[in-house]
Amino acid sequence: MRIIFMGTPFYAKAILDKIIDTPNMEVVAIYTQPDKPVGRKKIMTPPVVKTLAQRHNIEVYQPQRLRDKEVVEKLLSIECDFIVVAAYGQILPCEVLEHAPCINLHASILPAYRGASPIQQTLLNADKKTGVTAMLMDEGLDTGDILKIETISVEDNEMAESLFDRLTEVATVLTIDVLKNFDSLKVIKQDETKATYCKKITKEDGKVEFVDAKEIYNKYRAFTPWPGVYLDSGLKLKNISLEDVTSTNKEGSIISIEKDSIVVGCKQGSIRVFRVQPASKKEMDILSYINGQRLFREDTLS
Template identity: 75%
Template sequence: MRIIFMGTPDYAEAILERIINTADMEVVAVYTQPDKPVGRKKVITPPVVKTLAQKHGIAVYQPNRLRDSETVEELLKIEVDYIVVAAYGQILPLEILQHAPCINLHASILPQYRGASPIQQTLLNGDKKTGVTAMLMDVGLDTGDILKIDEIDVSDDEMVETLFDRLTTTASELTIDILKNFNSYEPVKQDESLATHCAKISKHDGEVSFTDATELYNKYRAFTPWPAIYLESGLKLKSIKLEEKISNNENGKILLIDKDSIVVGCEKGSIRIFKIQPASKKEMDILSYINGKRLTLADTIS
């Protein structure tokens, strides 16, 4: 079968590689976002999907706007059986949706968490289960009919990077299943009454306070390593764990000093801190920090 693949980040790269390595599947074109400046030196860097496609001699297209008439006309000339989309970053126009079945792999149990940050939202909400949804795309954002959902469990201390890796593996396997058995799946409409949405993550989302320990810890799980979690002062909490969920404490008060960590009270619950990073400084262990600040029991972290 002939396939057009559309995607940009690591999640998409793994799915593309799985398709390339599957017999009887030919990726005839890859669409990905334009190269972008990366890092402090703003080095122009190609998406990982582009690098992988070029390695295998696959034609790569990087339109600024997929909706432009010339881009649409060019794509419609490519004869394909399926279009597979995974974290591409652009909305597909109707003409492309009608060109071939467009299958999207979304990292949530739709209609929950439509949008840009479903993996982070799973952790922010402390969900015990998530998954990958294969759906037929339509003109809406993650609103298409569902073909199949593969679910996985989420542990209480799972971090975004490990959950990302597990969902990527799930998505890769699900993609092959759907492509091989497409005609055996009956599309099911999403229940709009259950739909929720999640926005693109920004650096500002990482700001936390010692209000609710569970909420703080879930932000740590979702936002490490980026955008990281930090206090209003700019102090980053680099390594923490949830101590307990129910006690009532003074906001930011040091409750315990241990050999490698401290316990800090939240208005509800408490957290244990191992490492921090002051603004514009290097990461350090928490004991070095409180010693330098001459903080002790009953003092507050801010």
């Protein structure tokens, strides 16, 4: 079985690693995003998928635009049985979609959460269940026919990194299952009336106000480690928990100061804060912060 693989981040790397290790599956080419400058020194860094490919001596292609004529022509010259796509980051043109069955692994139960941030959206909405959908790609955004779905439960306090890791493991197993049993799978069209979308996360999405404690906590779950959750002052809430969802309080008021944390009131509910990071400073425990700011009970955290 000859496979062209397209993907870029760790999610894709785990799937690619599984394919490489599976007998009778040969990855004949890998498409990933171009190297990017990383860190303050802007050091050009390859995607993790590229690093894995080079370790196994697999040909790597990193086009700026997959739609460019010469890029498409080169891809079409590579014989394959399947094209597997996992968080690649580019739209596949019609010619590529017609070259071989294109299988995409999307981290949601489609048609829910089509788009760039399904894991974060699951946590923002406090869903109790999510999963990975293997689908046949078409020209739309995550609109292709469903091949198979695997679901998992989501814990009330689950964080994005944990959920990401668990869904990645589901995706690796599902990929091999679908490739091996492709001919016997019954495809199902997506129900367009149930389709929802999620956008690319930006730094601005992490800004919070002390209005709804549950919303703040779900943003914390979804946006840790990036972009994190922070106040208008730039103070980042680095470690928090949900205290209650029903009380009514003055927004941002310090309700209690305890041994290792403080409880902060929201218009609805309250949160417990353990650690923070002031703008342009190092992370610290909340008691050190409020002592430095001379904040006391009934003062406003800002």
